[in-house]
Amino acid sequence: MLERPCIQSRGFKNVESHGKVIGFQVNIRSLYYRGLWLSQLRPATVTVDGETFSGDQITWTINDVTYTQAEMAELGDVHWGLLEPATLTVAKEGGLESGSHEIEVNYTYSCSYFPPVVDTILGGTHKRTLILV
Amino acid sequence: MTNQVGKTKPKRGVSLYSYAGEYGVTMSLEDMFAEMHDMGARGLEILANSHIEGYPNPSEEWLENWDRLIKKYDIVPVEYGHWVDSRLYQGRHLTPEESYEMLVRDFKLANRLGFTVLRTKLGVIDDELTPVENWREFIKLALPMAEKYNVRMCPEIHAPTLLKSKMVDDYVQLIEETGTKHFGLNIDFGVFTTKTIPASEWGPNEFIMPESDHSPVEDIIPLLPYVYCCHAKFVKMSDDFEEMTIPYETIINTLIEHNWDGYMVSEYEGPKKDVPGYAVEQVRKHHVMMKRILGE
Numbered sequence: 052m053l054e055r056p057c058i059q060s061r062g063f064k065n066v067e068s069h070g071k072v073i074g075f076q077v078n079i080r081s082l083y084y085r086g087l088w089l090s091q092l093r094p095a096t097v098t099v100d101g102e103t104f105s106g107d108q109i110t111w112t113i114n115d116v117t118y119t120q121a122e123m124a125e126l127g128d129v130h131w132g133l134l135e136p137a138t139l140t141v142a143k144e145g146g147l148e149s150g151s152h153e154i155e156v157n158y159t160y161s162c163s164y165f166p167p168v169v170d171t172i173l174g175g176t177h178k179r180t181l182i183l184v
Numbered sequence: 185m186t187n188q189v190g191k192t193k194p195k196r197g198v199s200l201y202s203y204a205g206e207y208g209v210t211m212s213l214e215d216m217f218a219e220m221h222d223m224g225a226r227g228l229e230i231l232a233n234s235h236i237e238g239y240p241n242p243s244e245e246w247l248e249n250w251d252r253l254i255k256k257y258d259i260v261p262v263e264y265g266h267w268v269d270s271r272l273y274q275g276r277h278l279t280p281e282e283s284y285e286m287l288v289r290d291f292k293l294a295n296r297l298g299f300t301v302l303r304t305k306l307g308v309i310d311d312e313l314t315p316v317e318n319w320r321e322f323i324k325l326a327l328p329m330a331e332k333y334n335v336r337m338c339p340e341i342h343a344p345t346l347l348k349s350k351m352v353d354d355y356v357q358l359i360e361e362t363g364t365k366h367f368g369l370n371i372d373f374g375v376f377t378t379k380t381i382p383a384s385e386w387g388p389n390e391f392i393m394p395e396s397d398h399s400p401v402e403d404i405i406p407l408l409p410y411v412y413c414c415h416a417k418f419v420k421m422s423d424d425f426e427e428m429t430i431p432y433e434t435i436i437n438t439l440i441e442h443n444w445d446g447y448m449v450s451e452y453e454g455p456k457k458d459v460p461g462y463a464v465e466q467v468r469k470h471h472v473m474m475k476r477i478l479g480e
Contacts, residue, residue, distance in 0.1 A: 084204040086233040163271040163307030
């Protein structure tokens, strides 16, 4: 079972590549009642302790496949299911220090059966304090 | 209990949408089936994008587990909720061919899972929920495949839409013009709303349906030949098992009088969906009410 909030505690960690810490990861689950095609999602921003990341600083990993946010806009046949947390990987040299961090994740998505104006309303900002060990 | 034994009657079911606040957090697919089994509510509505793990390509393992659970809990797969996401890509609408492909992908999956009715949600272009301009084109394109896979596409008629409206007339016109048995209607009982609950009962992040006009119950009668499933929408059950906003007794008795024997699937759309156990209790109360009115 997943944790109730959008921002999951499990999975919060730094990411290493070639022996260097290049960023951090946080898992999110969709709070919408139905899964989403990746092209329905609008690019996310992630704010950690007041510093905001966006665009190509963030990738999404869903079912073990990693996507740039630019790629996702064209992927109308890849689906983010409700039981599958998405891993957001944020590029931040040196990563985060051990301890508490204020995390904010913001994204919206289109919903074709609501009036078009709603496409910029559904979704929004999720906040949670997470502890990196 | 005035309803005669043996007369054709509507049947009870549940839309798993009712448990949206619990799914994946406090309840699994099997938990939801077990709830239905407890209530004798055999008819199942799933939302494809929500309840099929790995959608649109579930694994063989998942499919085998599905078959096992359907059998174990004596469930009848009734309605398969799916979407034609017309604004799938930012800045344009899907072409009729793309919409057709999306439909057929769901026909095949619905058929594999045992569903015969589809709640087909179309994209809309305005605040009146007018469907996309090319809907007739891709629905007609898809009719032969709907026949092949034995499914009936049913747009959901949902408030603020009225049963006497251009939208419903247009859908009926398509059915009459083509003579198809593979396109029909899902009526959401919210179209018959007569009362609302106080705004204070809703939480700060919950969506409250704006006030709108509603249809009298008798307006469903001429549509019944085209209605393959109903969403038994409800907002609040009282402790003495009355629904507070929708005239259920009149609705169900009208369905009985006109020999409609499809499934009414409970769709809880009230407050506190995220409070563990709340929606589960509401659905149970809803089935106490429906059983009483049906004379079960």
